[in-house]
Amino acid sequence: MPTKGMRSLCFSPRTPSFSISSQSTSQSSSSTPRRRFTDSMIDRTIDAAASIIMKWDAETSAYAKVTSLFYESKREALRFIRSVNDLQKTMHLLVSDQESSSDKLIRAKNLMQIAMKRLQKEFYQILSMNRAHLDPESVSTRSSLTSARSSMLDFVDDSLPDDKIREAGDSITEIEEVSSMAMSDLKLIADCMIASGYAKECIHIYKTIRKSIIDEGIYKLGIEKMSSSQANKMDWDALDLKIKNWLEAEKISMRTLFTGERILCNQVFATSDSIKESCFTDISKEAATLLFGFPELVAKTKKSPPEKVFRVLDMYSSISEDWQEIETIFSFESTSSVREQALNSLVRLSESVRGLLMDFESTIQKDSSKTMVPGGGLHPLTISSMNYLTLLADYSNILADIIADWPPPVKSSLPASFLYSPESDDSSAPAISARIGWLILVLLCKLDGKAKHYKDISLAYLFLANNLQHVISKVRTSNLQYILGEEWITKHEAKVKQFAANYEQLAWGEVFASLPENPKAPIAPGKAKDYFRKFNSSFEVAYWRQSSCVILDSKLRDEIKVSIGKKLVALYREFSNTHRSTVGDERMMRLFVRFSPEDIGNYLSDLFFGTVSSGSSSTSTSSWVSYHHRRQMRSLLRV
Structure with a gap:
């Protein structure tokens, strides 16, 4: 294979390579010792890489076929990664050396392909076997952890035993430790594969597994694709249940599902912003658009029961409260459609609220x-x-x-x-x-x-x-x-007092008028009889008319009764005490003086509870007021 063609095997120009000066390559006499040293170093690097890479070649080793490198020995996994990184640097060196032997480059290439195949398998296994520890909730709960564990993997001494490597996470809870270790392993493999030109294979595995997790999570939360016609065909109770479910799903999605996935993408692909964005977008965009599209469907439904406005407001509140998180999590340009969908739902929901308020007003007027x-x-x-x-x-x-x-x-x-x-x-x-x-x-x-x-x-x-x-x-x-x-x-409140005063005057005005303005003024016995007769008649008529009335507010009820009582009881007591003896003997007094002042107070205290003798009231509220309360009212009315 031509040397020029082999250059494409090396992906990352940023990876350091062994340097060879231009002067040493142009002067053959002085470059011989340097070249022999470089060739010797290259051979040792390739041999060292071959030793560990072939050990874990699943095609030639039954042990490697059934065993996980990263789970079996963390120390050896680190050696494997470093050998691959050294091999990749060596390939850069061989490609840059025009006089280098192509045999070495071909051997290095073959080893790299075997190593990448192994790392693909390890990457897939870690993602698959740690679904429980890499679920968005577990990842999001450890978002505050530092990247110390990732750094430890890059600089740990190969001579340390595996148990010493694991001691770095002793301060973290067991679940967080497993999650953190898995994320660090993934980052280690991703960095290696990307640097070696195998980013496409790494990304494909990651997107496939992680998208299935997000899609499954959204499905388990009850978020399903729905059309406008389907939403309109649902009865309100069913749609209301969907809305309640969405409100809970939105919280969980924003707190764990998408937050966790963004954190995981950021850490696994920390070295490449473009890969980070591509992975998160392809994994989360569809599910997020589905999530934030549901409120718009609800806002557009034709069903408008009175309680709908509260569900619409709940959804509006849920999105608006999480708006900052939405903009942060879906900040990439490639996820702008998610932000637009969430914003569009807010607009539609606000329009729906206005329409429902207008419907409410119309309902009152009609x-x-x-x-x-x-x-x-x-x-x-x-x-x-x-x-x-x-x-x-x-x-x-x-x-x-x-x-x-x-x-x-x-x-x-x-x-x-x-x-x-x-x-x-x-x-x-x-x-x-x-x-x-x-x-x-x-x-x-x-x-x-x-x-x-x-x-x-x-x-x-x-x-x-x-x-x-x-x-x-x-x-x-x-x-x-x-x-x-x-x-x-x-x-x-002033209007209520005016209404109460109007009621009092119209309902009890004739009773007030049945007594003289000056109840203590001397009058003839016959005139006194006439006043008692008129009072008895007017009071009975007024009382039985008002006995069907109800005042549900206890404060208003007491205020009206006290107002009537203070005027009527006091006036009648003065008149009765002054003139009842003038109507005649005891028999005549019983005939004309049918009510004592105390009787008037007692009758008034029993009013406005809806106790209707005719049974015309639909609200029998006599049981609402205790005997103690009635006695209190009577004492107030005995003025």
Whole structure:
């Protein structure tokens, strides 16, 4: 074979080779001693390499065929690698020496091919037999370890026994030690094969085995290829289960699967950035694209149950929280499509959230139920809407990003308090405050329309007070308080008080009017009888009407009862104490003075629990309040 043709056998020009000066090669008389020395050294190097390489030739040795070099003797494995490296340097020297014997080069070439075949086998065995120790989780957990073990393999003394070599990893846990040793062995073999011109064979083995591990990992995590039509055909429960599984899979993939593979590639192929990138890209790109493509499919599905928005927000949060890791792990230009897919999914998910919020608003506006809630209690629309909004508020940070550049709702009927929350320092807060405030305003406007279905206006006001109080309570006990602010809460609490005052005046106004403005003023016995008669009648009518009413919020219930009691009980006590003796004897008193002040207080204390004699209320709440609480209320009303 021509010397020129043999140059292609040597791959790496960076590998040091024995130097021969140009002067010594041009002057034959002075180069003879140098050449004889070089020839002697070359022969010894080739002979030494042949000794260990042929020992581990699986074609000629039954022992070598069934035994692993790296597992049998670490010390001999190091000798093997160094002999191959010396052989490769010698081949460089022979190629550079135009007058060198081609026989030596051919012999060296044959030995190199045998050695590379052996190293390919060792490389494959280490990758295959250490799947458990080189799984991404094991690799990622040792990412903080130093490269001391790799350095040790390069500089350890061949005279050291194998047990001394292994002592370098005593400070590492057993699993980490096995993982670290396997990675170091792989790097040692990869460096040798690449330097010897066998990078293609090394890379092929690595990609084949490692890609199968990544693909298997993704499959076990439940990530499968799915089309848009398949996603749309799934019922929501099945799709919801897929989303929950994806959320867990994304965490595991980013913490272990892709992180571990990137670490392994970086360490095994540390000497070549191009090989490192090629391996990681070919191994991980397909699986990562599949992983980050699923959220886009979900965002595009036509199914829009109310709970979908929370799953979409969960996926958006998962990707956005890991965005820095995504950019770091998939930083290569060849993996830019993975970053683009993740970003595209974020865009689609944000669009889906906006669309779902618009659907929610539309659902409130289109609610056409005309059924009146018995007792003026909570409307199902209020309960479901506020449950939805309180859960939504838990995603306030994510929502702030999604709707930051979303045009605000129409402001024609929107109070200024909905547009800005002074309690928030977040520059995005005005947008989210306006959007959430608007949705609550839409709800309150819808409830105002439903209140008009009540024939009893006082019950309509109680309905509005009940439902607005529930809205405020949900705001106060959730993250909505930080979104809407204290000013919003204060203004709406004032509205509740106004609704309660209107209810009180309309429901109990006739009872108040049945007694004279000055209850202690002297009046004729006949007039006193008329006042007692009117009071008895108006109180009975008012009480039985209001006995069907319910106020679910205990604080609001007590406030309304105390307000009525302080006015009515005090007024009636003064009138009764002053004029009951004027109506006649004991028989006449029993006839006209049918209620004592204490009776009035007791009756009032039992109101607003939904205890309806007619059975018209769907909510029987008398069991909600203890006897002790009733006695407390009675004591408050006995003023």
